[in-house]
Amino acid sequence: MSTATEPATSTVEYVEVTTPRVHNLHHVEVFTPKPEESLDFFTRVLGLHETHREGQSVYLRACGEWGRYSTVLTEAAQPGLGHMAWQVAEPDQVEGWARRLKDAGVEHKLEAGGSSAFAQGDTLSFTGPFGHRTELFYDFERYEPADPSKLLSQPIKFPMPGIGARRLxxxxxxxxxxxxxxxxxxxxxxxxxxxxxxxxxxxxxxxxxxxxxxxxxxxxxxxxxxxxxxxxxxxxxxxxxxxxxxxxxxxxxxxxxxxxxxxxxxxxxxxxxxxxxxxxxxxxxxxxxxxxxxxxxxxxxxxxxxxxxxxxxxxxxxxxxxxxxx
Ligand SMILES: [Fe+2]
Known part of the structure; x- marks a missing residue:
């Protein structure tokens, strides 16, 4: 701690700080053996709404979310976690995490130049040591509502159907x-x-x-x-x-x-x-x-x-x- 009598230092050594940081939970893929019934529950009861459909998956977002989706329902033989996806704090940190995982001995795949996942940019994917498929990415397409709220800090107008879950x-x-x-x-x-x-x-x-x-x-x-x-x-x-x-x-x-x-x-x-x-x-x-x-x-x-x-x-x-x- 400096005191009033000490002069401001003139010998600061500037160091680069590039530690990659996971920023937030972004979306979750859930497996369901009953895709129609699950979709009805997540939309009509919870109040999420569908923004995309591809293969065996339906993409959903909650009313308070700005991304194209936070929940993916994918038809599968058993229920469970498809994957969890986390947004990192800076674009270049996707590759930063690849280095960290390599050093930690975790097998991983880096899809640089864009991901095959809908609406998502460069992605690092891996299965953690406890068996959970995980993705790290930065870029994600923003949801552009056709009829946006006049309350500019919220994406869409209320009310939402059903419970109106706010966000993941x-x-x-x-x-x-x-x-x-x-x-x-x-x-x-x-x-x-x-x-x-x-x-x-x-x-x-x-x-x-x-x-x-x-x-x-x-x-x-x-x-x-x-x-x-x-x-x-x-x-x-x-x-x-x-x-x-x-x-x-x-x-x-x-x-x-x-x-x-x-x-x-x-x-x-x-x-x-x-x-x-x-x-x-x-x-x-x-x-x-x-x-x-x-x-x-x-x-x-x-x-x-x-x-x-x-x-x-x-x-x-x-x-x-x-x-x-x-
Ligand atoms: Fe909980």
Whole structure:
């Protein structure tokens, strides 16, 4: 720290800072064995809308999103995660990440000069050590609404059909060994640990982010001991009140509710979890809290605190919550 009596330094050595940075979760591809029923759920009930169709995939965006899509529904024999796609902070960082993955011994493919994926630029793709297909990219086509909102900071006019999910919020995946997954996502991809449920035998779950959200990615211990599964994808709602309205709609629709509505101590999330017709768990999420400083001290829930971490209020979570993933 300089003091008033010291002169301003004239011997600054300028160094290049080019550390690649993952910026935000951008989109998720979900496999479904019931494509028509899943599409009906994601559009009519959740309120996403279709922007593109190609092969076995339908591309959807939520009302608050500026990209051409955030959700891809792809027909497949089994439900699960097709891939998760993260936007990097600068265009040249796509190649920067290729170097980092090479150094980390992770097999990867770089599609420079544009990606074969719809609306997406240069892309680095790889399967992480815990079995999840992942893409990193920077360029993505912006959604240009035919009838834009007069409120210039939002892409389209309200109301949206159904629940009107605002935007893709986060992703929750499973791993056999959460400690190893936490360290890999931290050391290799630069995710920051925000909260954890910790036992002497290791972490049960970790909540990590690359943005100022309390979590962009959660990793939970897989109760079935399998590797690389999807626990849920989550969409953000504006307020807990809209989440209660969503609960009414799920009951009206006969959508199976796995858990909630309730509140986790972890991440301060108001939640409701349902199963979409293809079998994947979907969360509607409100609340959370922002993290602004670079010096966040991870919140560790352990011992008797774990119970409150899992359920702050709203009833116990069912066994399915800990055992069913896709
Ligand atoms: Fe979640």
């Amino acid at each position: 919020d986060h992703l929750n995946i499973t791993a056999r060994n959460v400690d190893e997954a936490r360290d890999w996502y931290s050391d290799v991809l630069g995710f920051k640990l925000r909260e954890a449920a910790r036992t002497p035998e290791g972490d049960l779950g970790v909540w990590m982010s690359v943005s100022s959200q309390v979590h962009d990615l959660a990793i939970m211990r897989d109760g079935m001991g399998e590797r690389g599964r999807l626990h849920h994808i989550a969409y953000c709602l504006d307020t807990p009140e809209t989440l209660l309205r969503a609960a009414d709609m799920f009951v009206e629709e006969g959508t199976p509710i796995d858990a909630g509505p309730g509140k986790h101590g972890l991440t301060q999330a108001f939640f409701i979890y349902v199963f979409e017709p293809g079998g994947n768990r979907v969360e509607l999420f409100a609340g959370g809290y922002p993290i602004h400083g670079p010096d966040w001290k991870p919140v560790i829930w352990d011992g008797a605190n774990i119970e409150k971490a899992v359920v702050w209020y709203g009833g116990q979570l069912p066994d399915t919550f800990f055992n069913v993933a896709t």
